[in-house]
Amino acid sequence: MSFEAGWYAVAIAEGLEPGTSAGTRLFDKEIVVWRDQDGASHAWEDRCPHRGMRLSFGFVRGNHIACLYHGWQYDTAGQCRYIPAHPNLEVPDTIKVVTYPSAEAGGLVWIWSEMTTEAPVPPPADFAARPVRSLYVERSAESIAAAFVSGALGDFEASGPSVFETVIDGARLRLALQPFTAERSALHIVRLGGEADPTAIAAWSEGLRRGLEAPLPVRCAAPAAHAGA
Amino acid sequence: MVFRGVFAPESFAEFMRHRAARLSIAARPRRLEDARIEVEVEGDADLVDMFEMACSLGPLDCLVLDVERVGSEPGSRR
Numbered sequence: 001m002s003f004e005a006g007w008y009a010v011a012i013a014e015g016l017e018p019g020t021s022a023g024t025r026l027f028d029k030e031i032v033v034w035r036d037q038d039g040a041s042h043a044w045e046d047r048c049p050h051r052g053m054r055l056s057f058g059f060v061r062g063n064h065i066a067c068l069y070h071g072w073q074y075d076t077a078g079q080c081r082y083i084p085a086h087p088n089l090e091v092p093d094t095i096k097v098v099t100y101p102s103a104e105a106g107g108l109v110w111i112w113s114e115m116t117t118e119a120p121v122p123p124p125a126d127f128a129a130r131p132v133r134s135l136y137v138e139r140s141a142e143s144i145a146a147a148f149v150s151g152a153l154g155d156f157e158a159s160g161p162s163v164f165e166t167v168i169d170g171a172r173l174r175l176a177l178q179p180f181t182a183e184r185s186a187l188h189i190v191r192l193g194g195e196a197d198p199t200a201i202a203a204w205s206e207g208l209r210r211g212l213e214a215p216l217p218v219r220c221a222a223p224a225a226h227a228g229a
Numbered sequence: 230m231v232f233r234g235v236f237a238p239e240s241f242a243e244f245m246r247h248r249a250a251r252l253s254i255a256a257r258p259r260r261l262e263d264a265r266i267e268v269e270v271e272g273d274a275d276l277v278d279m280f281e282m283a284c285s286l287g288p289l290d291c292l293v294l295d296v297e298r299v300g301s302e303p304g305s306r307r
Binding site for chain 1: 250252253275276
């Protein structure tokens with residue numbers, strides 16, 4: 001199984017508060033995800049065009065993000081709007097950060113995996129969900145998807161190339177797989193329905209991570225209610 | 230603008246081209262040698278300053294030891 005260009009979840013939307021930024025990776029490409037003060041989220045190449053500093057280390061100022069290094073500020077389209085060392089300069093249009101198409105749906109931030117102005121297919125449709133947590137796993141996305149499909153780690157149903165569902169302790173969970181690097185992945189988990197004991201979900205999540213990182217396929221220790229999946 | 234140092238000329242030329250495009254200024258190479266690069270630069274004075282600063286760092290395979298501006302007059306944009 002391999003992953004192609006597409007929409008991938010890169011963060012739990014609720015975890016990205018207005019005025020904050022976070023660095024992540026998709027297929028080993030460094031990406032900054034940030035939310036402006038008006039509440040819109042953005043996903044860009046994590047690199048200031050000036051000196052290459054990671055913008056995820058920068059500061060959100062209103063609806064601009066400012067580089068930590070020399071304070072160059074970029075608007076929500078990625079266009080540089082202000083250079084502190086040259087406050088009167090009319091900044092040329094060519095000083096612009098490379099952006100990715102992004103959207104929010106089902107409590108997750110999704111981005112199109114290629115740098116382009118517009119994704120060739122629409123983002124995932126919105127769906128009702130509550131955030132659970134993100135899980136970072138030292139294992140390739142391909143082998144995680146294969147493990148889910150095989151049933152070695154429990155009963156998972158594929159609802160998309162990188163999206164899986166399972167039922168844990170009476171709660172239906174959706175897991176969106178983020179190919180982080182060749183050997184590292186993230187799973188962004190949201191709850192679609194059902195009530196669940198947060199402690200049980202947390203224990204299951206840790207068991208899932210241990211199972212995925214085990215050298216050989218190991219059946220995940222799941223609560224007894226998992227049998228109802 | 231004259232750069233002196235140790236250059237991989239084609240690498241430095243590509244670096245200048247990229248930086249000039251990003252800064253929306255004109256940079257026309259006039260001499261590309263292992264120890265000397267000459268480039269005619271034209272654009273907003275602040276952006277030309279940024280170009281000089283960027284090129285003074287240069288690409289990894291080049292070492293800039295000195296930068297000189299030749300033929301520019303006060304208020305000139307070259």
